[in-house]
Each structure stands twice: as structure tokens, then as C-alpha cells.
Amino acid sequence: MNYLFFLGRVRDISLAELDVVLRRFHATQPPEEVIPGIVRADVDASADELMSILGGTIKIAEVLEISASTITADLQERVVEVLAGFGTQGEKLVFSLAELGRGSSDHIGADEVKDALREKLQANIRYIESPQEGLGAAQLTHHKIHEIYVIQQGEVTLIAKIMAAQDIDAWGKRDFGKPYRDPKKGMLPPKLARMMVNLAVQDSDPAKMTIFDPFCGSGTVLMEALLMGCAVIGSDIDKDAVHGTGANLAWFSKAFNTAPADALGVQDATNIMLADIKKQVDCIVTEPFLGRPNPTLAQLPNVMKGLEKMYLGVFKSFRSLLKPGGRISVVIPAFAVGESVKTLNSLIDRLETLGYTREKGPFTYTRPQTTVQRQIFVYRVKG
Numbered sequence: 001m002n003y004l005f006f007l008g009r010v011r012d013i014s015l016a017e018l019d020v021v022l023r024r025f026h027a028t029q030p031p032e033e034v035i036p037g038i039v040r041a042d043v044d045a046s047a048d049e050l051m052s053i054l055g056g057t058i059k060i061a062e063v064l065e066i067s068a069s070t071i072t073a074d075l076q077e078r079v080v081e082v083l084a085g086f087g088t089q090g091e092k093l094v095f096s097l098a099e100l101g102r103g104s105s106d107h108i109g110a111d112e113v114k115d116a117l118r119e120k121l122q123a124n125i126r127y128i129e130s131p132q133e134g135l136g137a138a139q140l141t142h143h144k145i146h147e148i149y150v151i152q153q154g155e156v157t158l159i160a161k162i163m164a165a166q167d168i169d170a171w172g173k174r175d176f177g178k179p180y181r182d183p184k185k186g187m188l189p190p191k192l193a194r195m196m197v198n199l200a201v202q203d204s205d206p207a208k209m210t211i212f213d214p215f216c217g218s219g220t221v222l223m224e225a226l227l228m229g230c231a232v233i234g235s236d237i238d239k240d241a242v243h244g245t246g247a248n249l250a251w252f253s254k255a256f257n258t259a260p261a262d263a264l265g266v267q268d269a270t271n272i273m274l275a276d277i278k279k280q281v282d283c284i285v286t287e288p289f290l291g292r293p294n295p296t297l298a299q300l301p302n303v304m305k306g307l308e309k310m311y312l313g314v315f316k317s318f319r320s321l322l323k324p325g326g327r328i329s330v331v332i333p334a335f336a337v338g339e340s341v342k343t344l345n346s347l348i349d350r351l352e353t354l355g356y357t358r359e360k361g362p363f364t365y366t367r368p369q370t371t372v373q374r375q376i377f378v379y380r381v382k383g
Contacts, residue, residue, distance in 0.1 A: 003047065004149065004160050005031065005039050006059040006134075008191070013363035013376060014056030015039065017195040021053055023203040034153050035101045047163035053228065055194030058137050061149055061160035070157055072106040075150055078159055079108060080116045086146050086161070092124040093117060094145050098134040101152035108150060140165040174223055179251050180244030185217045188287045188331075192365055192374070194224040199360060199378050200283035200329035206230045210262070212281040212321065214269040214314070215288045219245035219252070219261075225285065226258040233277050235267035242266050270313030272321060280323045287331040287374070288314060294371045300335060300342065307333065308347045315354050322381045327359070334364070334373040341373065348377075355382045 007014040019030050022043050031039035040063070043050070047060040064082050067075060079097065087093040095117075097110055110127045117125045128135070128145055135147055140162060147162040174190045181187070201209055207229040213221040216234035218241065225232045226249075236242050242264050249261050267276055269288065274280065289310065295303045311332065318328060334343040343362075351358070361377035 001044065001047075002040065002042050002063040003050075003163075004034060004061040004063060004151070004158070005041065005057050006061070007037050007039065008056045008058050010056070010363065010365050011037060013192075013195055013199075013365065016360055016363065017054060017056045017198045020202045021050065021198055024201075024205075025050075034151055034158070038100070038151070040153075040158075051164035051166065053198070055191040055198065055224070058166055059134070059140070059162050060164045061147075061162045063158050063160045065159040067157045067159065068155070070102075070152065072108055075157060075159070076108045076112060079148055079150065080113055080120070082159055082161065083113070083117055083146060083148060084120050087117065087121045087123065089121055090123050091121075092126070093121060094126045094128060094143070096128040096130045096135055096145055096147045097150070098130055098132065098147070099150045100133070102150070102157075103152070134162075137165040138168050141168055173255065174220075174252070177255075178218065178223075178248040180218050180247050182218060182241070182244065185241065188217065188220045190220055190224055192376075193220045193285075194228075196285050196329040196331075196376060197221065197225045197228060197230070197283075199376070200285050200327045201228070201230070202327070204282070209282040210279070212277060212284050213286045214267065214272060214284065214318075215286045216245045216264070217241055217287070219248040221285050221287075222249060222261055223252050223256075223258075226252070226261070227256060231259075231262055233262045233264075233281065235263075235265045235269070235272065235277070237266065237268045239266045270310065270317055272317050274320050277321060281321060281326065282323055283327045283329065284318055284322060285329045290331065290333040290372050290374070291335075295335065297337060300337065304335070304342065304344060308344055311344065311347050312350065312354075315351060315356065319355055319381065324381065324383050326381050328356070328377075328379045328381075330377055330379070331374045332362070332377055334362075334375050336366070336371055336373055343375065351379060356380065357382055 025045045027043045031041040149160045151158045210231040211225040212233045216236045222232045222234045291303045356379040359378045362375035366373040
């Protein structure tokens with residue numbers, strides 16, 4: 001299938017995640033940019049299956065026609081034929097239409113498409129006007145709308161139909177519906193947790209992988225890994241977090257029909273021994289402590305020094321917990337100070353000497369007006 005993938009807000013990590021997931025399905029070519037934020041790729045998998053795996057892709061469209069024409073009348077005719085193929089005689093059809101990359105070309109007439117469909121299908125036809133970039137995932141999730149994209153790519157025009165969109169209700173339920181939440185613990189977004197798990201698993205079979213999160217917090221990483229079919233182990237130095245994660249996983253197992261976690265325990269991540277988790281794991285996916293939320297400029301040197309010491313300790317501890325060639329997908333903080341960003345570069349430089357090779361990152365995930373930024377890295381154990 002030839003698909004268009006509509007990437008999320010943080011495009012670089014969304015694209016990196018998509019690339020590894022496509023390779024999991026034996027795609028032979030990396031995604032190709034069509035226009036900023038939309039990439040194209042061939043893969044032998046359904047759009048629904050891919051959407052159920054990806055955290056950083058908002059919508060997936062199947063390319064149904066590739067036209068050598070850029071003439072509006074020709075494209076309008078093709079849009080009518082494509083939509084008619086999804087309609088049924090006498091039954092209502094709701095559609096939306098977005099055009100991207102066509103510059104100053106005349107736009108396809110939605111009213112003309114509507115009239116042609118009404119005549120062809122002898123049915124009630126409704127057109128939903130959309131923003132220039134198209135409809136949001138929420139609208140597509142809650143309503144049966146056939147959304148068509150007409151996108152100019154070089155000398156050809158792609159006509160594509162949205163086949164899958166993020167289930168925002170399910171994502172929201174996992175984020176806000178779980179019984180234990182602690183706003184003071186960083187609140188890793190589920191979509192970012194999913195992307196981090198995918199970046200750690202890469203092209204391996206998730207069902208054969210064990211994921212360990214030694215800073216499990218409220219269990220977000222563990223839940224996203226369980227949904228992918230991974231076995232999981234979690235721990236945290238905070239006994240309240242371990243108890244809360246246990247409550248969340250019990251709720252999650254019933255709400256999403258998943259297997260339970262292998263083990264949960266109260267552990268200091270800098271002193272975890274292999275005996276504590278019983279077996280080596282394939283991947284560690286985690287967001288450690290990121291420091292105080294809004295340190296002042298005067299406080300920052302001591303904050304960064306303390307974080308570097310902690311991170312060095314956990315990376316030394318992780319070395320014996322991972323199988324040979326195992327990966328770590330980890331958040332390392334950076335700090336926005338005025339126009340500059342201060343990073344833990346000395347820590348990052350030292351990880352090579354501890355037996356780690358950086359494979360991906362940094363990908364910066366942040367929100368406006370925040371001092372502490374998340375930088376996501378993927379490391380592989382040497383040997």
C-alpha cells in the first residue's frame with residue numbers, strides 16, 4: 001500500500017518512529033517527504049494496524065491515484081470518481097476536501113463535487129469545510145467523514161483518502177482516566193512514551209521484547225509497551241509511585257484487556273542489580289528525574305551537576321541489566337535560559353566510555369514557556 005503519513009507536532013521524533021515501525025513491516029525505503037509534515041511510503045500493512053502502533057502520526061491516507069495532470073477540472077473529475085467508489089446508491093455520504101502544495105492553482109469546487117456526487121449516487125451528499133491543513137483526528141474519530149486530499153508533489157498530483165486517524169478518546173483515557181496521577185512527577189505524555197518504546201524496539205517483534213522502566217512514575221511507559229505486546233518490568237524509588245503504578249496497571253488491564261506487568265518494586269535506579277529484576281531485559285525505556293521545574297539561573301549549575309551525577313549512576317547500573325545489543329530510550333533534560341539552551345553535554349560525551357553508542361537523538365520535546373525541555377536519545381549497548 002502507498003500511504004501518506006501526517007506527522008505530529010514534533011516532526012523529527014515522529015518521523016524517526018515511523019521509519020523504525022515501517023522497517024518492522026519490511027519496508028525497503030525510508031519515508032519520503034511530500035510537503036513539510038507529510039511523508040509518503042510503501043508498506044504491506046493496513047492503515048488501522050499502523051495507526052494502532054504509532055504515537056507520533058496523526059492521520060494516515062492511502063494514495064488512490066497519481067495524476068500527471070495539474071488541471072483543476074481534471075482533478076475535480078477524479079475526486080468525484082474516487083468518492084463515488086466509497087459511496088452507495090441512495091445512501092448519505094459526507095465528505096471533506098483539502099488541497100495542499102498547489103500554490104495559486106484554482107481550487108477544486110466543493111459544490112461542483114457535491115452536485116456531481118448527488119447525481120451519480122442519487123443520495124444526500126454533505127460537504128464539511130475544513131481548515132487548509134484538513135480535519136483534525138477528533139472530528140474524524142467521532143464522525144463518518146470521507147476526507148480527500150489533493151496534494152501536488154513535483155510534476156504529479158496525489159489523490160488520497162484518510163483511512164485511519166488517532167483515537168484521541170483512547171489516548172485521553174490513558175492520560176487522564178487512570179486512577180493515579182501525580183502532576184509533580186513530570187507527567188510523561190502517552191504519545192511520547194509510545195514513540196520512545198517504538199524507538200527502543202525498532203524493527204524487532206515487540207511480543208518477544210521485555211521493557212524495563214526504572215523510573216516508572218505512574219506507569220505510562222509500561223502501559224504503552226503492554227499495548228504493543230511487550231512484557232514489562234517497572235520500579236521506582238518512590239513507594240507511592242510504585243503503589244500508584246500498580247493501581248494504574250490493574251485499571252489498565254481491565255480497560256484495555258492487556259497482560260499484567262511482570263514485576264513492580266521499590267528500587268533506587270542507581271543501585272539496581274540484575275538479581276533485583278531477575279533477568280536481563282531487551283530495552284530500558286524511561287524518563288528519569290528531570291530536576292526542579294523552573295530553576296533560576298543562579299540555581300542551574302548545581303541542578304545540572306546533581307543531574308549529571310544521577311544520570312551517570314543510572315547508566316552505570318543499566319549496563320548489567322541489558323542484554324548484549326540492548327537499547328535505552330531515555331529522556332535527558334535540557335534547560336532554556338533566555339535565547340540559549342543548556343544541555344548535559346559532559347554527560348552525553350561520557351556515555352561512550354561507559355559502553356554505549358548513540359543511535360538516535362537528540363529529539364527535543366517541549367512546550368512554550370517551559371524551562372525544562374525533554375531531549376530524547378536512543379543508545380545501544382556495545383557488544
